[in-house]
Amino acid sequence: MKRQPCRRAILAALATLAFGAPAHGEGDLVRGAQAARACMECHSFAPGRHMTGPSLAGVWGRKAGTAAGFARYSDALKRSGLVWDERHLDEWLTKPAAVVPGNAMDFPGIADSRTRADLLAYVKAVSSGRVSAPDRGLPNLKEADAASQVTAIRYCGDTYRLTTADGKTHAFWEFNLRFKTDGSAEGPPAGKPVLLGTGMRGDRAAVVFSRPEEISGFIRRQCA
Ligand code: HEC
Incomplete structure (x- = not known):
């Protein structure tokens, strides 16, 4: 994976100037829940409820490509060796295709670092059970x-x-x-x-x- 620390630092500084808020730090759960709607077309947070993508229940801290019962992982993601901590989730949601070339998530990414921080705060809170996500997935x-x-x-x-x-x-x-x-x-x-x-x-x-x-x-x- 290519890392560009200088460019990243500059972009983070620009983001701070542009949005008046730190690029890193606690995200906003309400805005995070809003941002997560884009994910719910393909993911559910209900345990074991797989859709186009795997259930995101318990994804925080889990090894990539290992949600039990999800049968459509790409080989690329399964072989990535990634663990979904804050840094890797942030990179994945910035541009999935750059982090794991050949992965099967048809999603361009979220360029705005503030939106990603909010979304990650939400994913973390839901993943740990602190907040329960509405299941906007399929009806029963x-x-x-x-x-x-x-x-x-x-x-x-x-x-x-x-x-x-x-x-x-x-x-x-x-x-x-x-x-x-x-x-x-x-x-x-x-x-x-x-x-x-x-x-x-x-x-x-x-x-x-x-x-x-x-x-x-x-x-x-x-x-x-
Ligand atoms: C168009 C459908 C689609 C959308 C929209 C989508 N995903 Fe995915 N997602 C997938 C698929 C399919 C995979 C499996 C990718 C693979 O195996 O290469 C995946 C994989 C993932 C993984 C890895 C899970 C694991 O078990 O390793 C995470 C994390 C994830 N998505 C988060 C998100 C988030 C957060 C959003 C919203 C910003 C989102 N996705 C939007 C389809 C989607």
Whole structure:
């Protein structure tokens, strides 16, 4: 890893001038929680709740690439030998691709050192259990309401027609409906897929099944 202490010191001094606050020091938890929203698209802080990225529960002080049960680490991260202390997390969040070339986290980084300090304070507080993070991850699909419980799927022409447990039918152009699986503890019960809106405009959605084997058996080719 290349280190540029002089440049870093100058940048830190500039940051101090620009923001009127020390570049190092205790971050602000409220601002940190705000900044963490960008992470929650891909990470949860709930233990064992892996999404695109691994659960960040207990990440502080842990060896990189070792969250139990996360199966999609890049070889690059697993081989990095990093331990997630303050310095390494700060460098990672500045520019992940520079710290571990070839890693799988599709995130450009956070240039502002003050924002990183706030975020790190938050990650540390959540990781140690001092603050509990709202789980903005996926909803628990075992608790889906009748309006989202799919009871039948018919396919005709280019259209899927879904019936939900509240008796309503929903029509989707076949290209706008995705079939997904969630085999985790929060996934749907066996044989009871759940409808989730996935776009801003309501024309796109996903049906989440508990297992891939259920999908084609559930869909009937039927025009009526
Ligand atoms: C687009 C999805 C995405 C976003 C956004 C994202 N991450 Fe990640 N993150 C990942 C993935 C995927 C990995 C695994 C990388 C690998 O294996 O190379 C990862 C890995 C990590 C790791 C290493 C975990 C470990 O167990 O070694 C940390 C720490 C981390 N991310 C923190 C963050 C923080 C903090 C943010 C918000 C500023 C963030 N990530 C934003 C997808 C994302």
